[in-house]
Amino acid sequence: MSVAADSIRDQQRIIWDQFAAGWRKWDAELLAWHGPFGAALIEEARLHPRSSVLDVASGTGEPGLTAAALVPDGHVVLTDISAGMLKVAEAKAVARGLQNVRFEVCDAAALPLEDESFDAVFCRFGFNFFPAIGPALREMFRTARPGARITAAVWGRAAENPWASLIQGTLAHHTELPPPPAGTPGLFRYSAAGLMSRMFRDAGLVDVTERRASTDLVKASPELYWEFMTEIATTVAAGLAQTDREARELIRSDVFQLLGRYEHDGAIRLRSTATIVAGTRG
Numbered sequence: 001m002s003v004a005a006d007s008i009r010d011q012q013r014i015i016w017d018q019f020a021a022g023w024r025k026w027d028a029e030l031l032a033w034h035g036p037f038g039a040a041l042i043e044e045a046r047l048h049p050r051s052s053v054l055d056v057a058s059g060t061g062e063p064g065l066t067a068a069a070l071v072p073d074g075h076v077v078l079t080d081i082s083a084g085m086l087k088v089a090e091a092k093a094v095a096r097g098l099q100n101v102r103f104e105v106c107d108a109a110a111l112p113l114e115d116e117s118f119d120a121v122f123c124r125f126g127f128n129f130f131p132a133i134g135p136a137l138r139e140m141f142r143t144a145r146p147g148a149r150i151t152a153a154v155w156g157r158a159a160e161n162p163w164a165s166l167i168q169g170t171l172a173h174h175t176e177l178p179p180p181p182a183g184t185p186g187l188f189r190y191s192a193a194g195l196m197s198r199m200f201r202d203a204g205l206v207d208v209t210e211r212r213a214s215t216d217l218v219k220a221s222p223e224l225y226w227e228f229m230t231e232i233a234t235t236v237a238a239g240l241a242q243t244d245r246e247a248r249e250l251i252r253s254d255v256f257q258l259l260g261r262y263e264h265d266g267a268i269r270l271r272s273t274a275t276i277v278a279g280t281r282g
């Protein structure tokens with residue numbers, strides 16, 4: 001692993017440990033918002049009651065914890081680089097009375113798990129934050145049994161994701177910040193159509209499919225939207241952290257104004273679109 005990859009991984013561990021409190025606070029909202037993406041991955045995984053399941057970059061536990069309830073005679077291993085995020089997942093597993101789960105703090109590119117030991121592997125919004133796709137996907141392939149399903153969600157194009165591009169675009173308008181360098185974490189870095197399915201095929205997977213899934217981020221007020229975004233969206237918060245107080249206030253007020261365009265039926269509804277990719281280890 002290169003020095004750049006090591007430093008991205010170290011930064012991600014620190015950032016996500018800091019954001020774990022926000023993800024715990026907004027857990028119910030995150031579950032509802034991301035639910036359709038988790039459901040799409042679970043559908044692609046074709047689970048059965050005895051399935052052994054791996055969730056890579058599981059964060060505060062999804063879709064692994066939802067899958068655990070669907071495999072009562074199987075088990076789920078939830079992994080993440082951030083011990084803080086996984087601690088939240090562990091507390092949720094206890095609260096739900098799940099007995100068939102275990103947790104491993106580890107890098108997606110170095111899974112401390114046996115070869116060919118899982119029937120299904122998930123990765124929901126993890127690839128966006130890894131140094132690269134290849135090393136993590138190779139580990140998912142290695143730990144999957146022949147015939148296992150590997151399925152992932154990554155964010156779609158900026159235009160299909162105003163929930164984030166609204167703030168990021170306003171931030172870019174008010175600052176001289178350069179766009180993040182290629183090969184660094186970002187919400188839209190894998191949004192090109194066909195890119196994920198090509199990566200899956202190149203990794204040796206067969207029966208590869210790619211489709212889009214969408215839902216809305218719904219917030220009752222601009223204040224609640226801002227509070228949510230600055231407490232859960234690491235890339236947005238990182239951009240805002242590079243601005244001074246005055247610029248931040250300007251950005252906030254512009255964002256509030258732009259949110260007016262997204263008000264329907266008394267709430268702010270922001271489209272959120274992901275690419276769902278799936279394949280089988282032959």
Ligand SMILES: C[S@@+](CC[C@H](N)C(=O)[O-])C[C@H]1O[C@@H](n2cnc3c(N)ncnc32)[C@H](O)[C@@H]1O
Pocket residue numbers: 009012013016034056057058059060061062063079080081082085106107108109123124125126129130131
């Ligand atoms: C957007 S969260 C997704 C969490 C969960 N899968 C979900 O969809 O709710 C991204 C997660 O990727 C994890 N992550 C970032 N880099 C990682 C790496 N190199 N290896 C493993 N996990 C990583 C973060 O700690 C964070 O929990």
